[in-house]
Amino acid sequence: MQLVKMAWRNIWRNKVRSLAVMTAVFLGLVAGMYSASLVEGIMQSRFENFIENQISHIQLHHPDFIRDQEVFLTVGGNLDNLQKVREIPGVNKATIRTRVQCMIASASHTGGVELYGIRPNSENETTKFARHLIDGDYLEGESSNGILIGESLAEKLKVGVGSRIVLSYQDKNNDLVSGAFIVRGIFNSGYTRYDEMTAFVFQEYLNDYLGIGEDFHELAILANDINDLENIRAELHQQFPNSVVRTWNEIEPALEVMVTSSGLFSYIFIILIMIGLAFGLLNTMLMAVFERTREIGMLMAVGMSRTKVFILIVLETIFLSLSGAVIGLFSGYLLVAWFAKHGLDLSTFSDVMYELGVDSVIYPYLNTSFPFILAIIVVATALLSAIYPAIKALSLSPIEAIRK
Amino acid sequence: MPVIETNGLYKIYNEDTVPVYAVNNISIQFDPKEFTCVIGPSGSGKSTLLNLIGGLDTPSRGTVTVAGQRIETMSESERIRFRLEHIGFVFQHYNLIPVLTAYENAAFIMQLQARPEEEIRERVTGLLEQVGLGGRFNSRPSELSGGEQQRVAVVRALASKPDFILADEPTANLDTKAAFNLLDMMKQLNEDEGITFLFSTHDQRVIERAGRVVTLVDGALHSDERKS
Ligand SMILES: Nc1ncnc2c1ncn2[C@@H]1O[C@H](COP(=O)(O)OP(=O)(O)OP(=O)(O)O)[C@@H](O)[C@H]1O
Ligand SMILES: [Mg+2]
Numbered sequence: 001m002q003l004v005k006m007a008w009r010n011i012w013r014n015k016v017r018s019l020a021v022m023t024a025v026f027l028g029l030v031a032g033m034y035s036a037s038l039v040e041g042i043m044q045s046r047f048e049n050f051i052e053n054q055i056s057h058i059q060l061h062h063p064d065f066i067r068d069q070e071v072f073l074t075v076g077g078n079l080d081n082l083q084k085v086r087e088i089p090g091v092n093k094a095t096i097r098t099r100v101q102c103m104i105a106s107a108s109h110t111g112g113v114e115l116y117g118i119r120p121n122s123e124n125e126t127t128k129f130a131r132h133l134i135d136g137d138y139l140e141g142e143s144s145n146g147i148l149i150g151e152s153l154a155e156k157l158k159v160g161v162g163s164r165i166v167l168s169y170q171d172k173n174n175d176l177v178s179g180a181f182i183v184r185g186i187f188n189s190g191y192t193r194y195d196e197m198t199a200f201v202f203q204e205y206l207n208d209y210l211g212i213g214e215d216f217h218e219l220a221i222l223a224n225d226i227n228d229l230e231n232i233r234a235e236l237h238q239q240f241p242n243s244v245v246r247t248w249n250e251i252e253p254a255l256e257v258m259v260t261s262s263g264l265f266s267y268i269f270i271i272l273i274m275i276g277l278a279f280g281l282l283n284t285m286l287m288a289v290f291e292r293t294r295e296i297g298m299l300m301a302v303g304m305s306r307t308k309v310f311i312l313i314v315l316e317t318i319f320l321s322l323s324g325a326v327i328g329l330f331s332g333y334l335l336v337a338w339f340a341k342h343g344l345d346l347s348t349f350s351d352v353m354y355e356l357g358v359d360s361v362i363y364p365y366l367n368t369s370f371p372f373i374l375a376i377i378v379v380a381t382a383l384l385s386a387i388y389p390a391i392k393a394l395s396l397s398p399i400e401a402i403r404k
Numbered sequence: 405m406p407v408i409e410t411n412g413l414y415k416i417y418n419e420d421t422v423p424v425y426a427v428n429n430i431s432i433q434f435d436p437k438e439f440t441c442v443i444g445p446s447g448s449g450k451s452t453l454l455n456l457i458g459g460l461d462t463p464s465r466g467t468v469t470v471a472g473q474r475i476e477t478m479s480e481s482e483r484i485r486f487r488l489e490h491i492g493f494v495f496q497h498y499n500l501i502p503v504l505t506a507y508e509n510a511a512f513i514m515q516l517q518a519r520p521e522e523e524i525r526e527r528v529t530g531l532l533e534q535v536g537l538g539g540r541f542n543s544r545p546s547e548l549s550g551g552e553q554q555r556v557a558v559v560r561a562l563a564s565k566p567d568f569i570l571a572d573e574p575t576a577n578l579d580t581k582a583a584f585n586l587l588d589m590m591k592q593l594n595e596d597e598g599i600t601f602l603f604s605t606h607d608q609r610v611i612e613r614a615g616r617v618v619t620l621v622d623g624a625l626h627s628d629e630r631k632s
Binding site for chain 1 (some may be wrong): 424451455458460461480481484485488489491493495496498499502503504510512513515516547560561
């Protein structure tokens with residue numbers, strides 16, 4: 001107790017210097033927490049967008065389709081199947097697609113695209129695709145020869161809404177078939193490459209051409225809870241014995257790497273801040289020890305043990321860092337919480353954000369344990385920075401110190 | 405049995421080049437309750453002798469026995485422990501801890517010894533009042549006069565009832581009146597508490613208050629007079 005009291009009072013002996021250190025710790029932590037939460041928020045947004053707009057949580061295919069993408073590698077089924085899938089506990093949304101590689105041609109250009117035969121309603125429920133439309137309409141009403149193409153592809157083909165284009169593809173017997181489609185709508189998903197290579201038509205219409213009845217190539221599922229995918233997988237296996245079921249991280253291993261590495265990034269950031277803090281503390285405590293050589297010598301002369309002198313210096317270092325840190329962690333937490341509620345509007349950079357696959361309003365995200373982990377890291381840093389000054393203090397000789 | 409006993413004590417600096425005999429073959433004993441003053445010209449070895457006896461310094465040769473224990477063979481940590489338990493110190497300056505109050509400073513040694521709070525309060529309060537600092541418990545050292553600071557230092561040294569108190573020129577920074585006051589106070593405590601004092605001084609005026617006067621010249625014992 002005596003030591004705690006002395007240590008606390010000692011840090012106020014040089015108010016300006018101590019306040020400078022505390023302010024630095026405070027600012028470092030606030031900035032560190034804020035940027036870490038921003039990165040985390042961006043990653044979360046990116047992650048969710050990727051799942052919700054693109055790959056969904058779970059996909060199901062014919063076991064060979066992923067490699068070969070042949071038209072005949074379908075999963076058998078009819079519309080009842082989709083209804084049954086929706087009834088699996090934990091499934092939020094589900095949709096089926098037919099996928100085929102084809103040539104697309106207008107009067108002025110020919111290119112290859114991946115054609116998706118979709119069920120417009122369930123597709124939009126699952127991937128909210130309709131929101132990407134920038135011109136024309138989404139596929140609606142009765143099955144017809146309407147097609148949705150990306151903006152960049154439309155530019156290449158020099159077509160607009162209402163234009164006629166011709167698609168050629170192989171049917172399930174590998175016979176080449178062609179069909180005329182009318183551009184219903186033009187979309188921009190934010191990914192130019194994707195927009196250039198992808199087109200959407202009614203599944204029913206496409207399946208007729210391909211001669212595959214009500215079969216499909218892909219089943220995509222959005223789950224209620226990302227941590228509850230294995231049950232759904234098991235159910236799907238029952239329902240579609242001859243198929244392969246993949247979860248989001250199996251579909252996009254890079255996404256999982258991104259998720260884990262964003263956490264890593266936060267810690268690298270924090271470690272850099274801590275290195276700065278450590279040097280600041282080391283320097284301050286060395287000064288404090290050198291200014292007080294006589295006093296520390298006297299303490300040892302009258303019988304204060306080396307252990308206690310060591311603890312005194314360590315306590316001072318911890319108090320010095322923690323008093324800034326506690327306020328910093330608290331303020332940082334409030335700051336992040338405010339932005340997490342109201343969002344950080346970056347619509348000025350919306351083009352860039354769009355390219356990044358991130359919403360233009362970012363909601364910083366902070367793991368609730370993060371401030372506590374930070375506090376522990378600060379104390380650990382303080383302990384490390386205290387060692388050298390404390391050893392210096394112990395090496396002082398009492399007689400040198402008390403000599404006039 | 406003497407409280408302090410030295411035998412053939414030497415402290416030699418620069419032994420290989422130009423040796424300085426800071427303490428030159430001193431064998432001396434101090435008995436309980438003695439009130440001894442060490443005098444001698446500047447550089448005669450007073451501080452060195454006191455530091456050796458207090459276990460702050462190690463002799464080049466000879467032995468120091470304090471309260472029946474040989475201290476010159478102890479390790480640094482053992483000596484710190486020994487000082488805490490057996491010896492009270494009053495220095496010329498930098499005696500007190502600036503961030504602690506007069507009371508906290510006076511209680512410091514007893515607290516290091518982990519004595520019960522109640523005992524500390526009683527003892528320290530009583531002593532501070534006895535030396536006329538009753539109203540200054542909460543003053544910081546910077547708010548006290550030099551004489552008051554030295555009194556707090558004496559109380560701190562004394563409160564834990566050590567075997568003896570070492571004071572190297574405790575009055576050097578004080579004016580005549582304060583010096584006399586401090587010496588009177590030490591003498592009083594020496595009688596009341598029966599505690600052994602060993603102090604050094606330059607100051608002719610305070611010498612007459614000592615019960616025994618040891619004179620050093622060039623590190624050697626020159627004279628040793630007891631008053632009766
Ligand atoms: N660390 C040292 N290295 C070399 N010589 C030293 C050292 N410390 C003390 N001395 C010498 O030892 C001798 C005794 O010094 P000491 O300080 O004990 O004298 P003193 O009687 O206390 O003097 P003063 O009255 O000035 O305090 C002096 O000649 C001094 O120069
Ligand atoms: Mg001296």
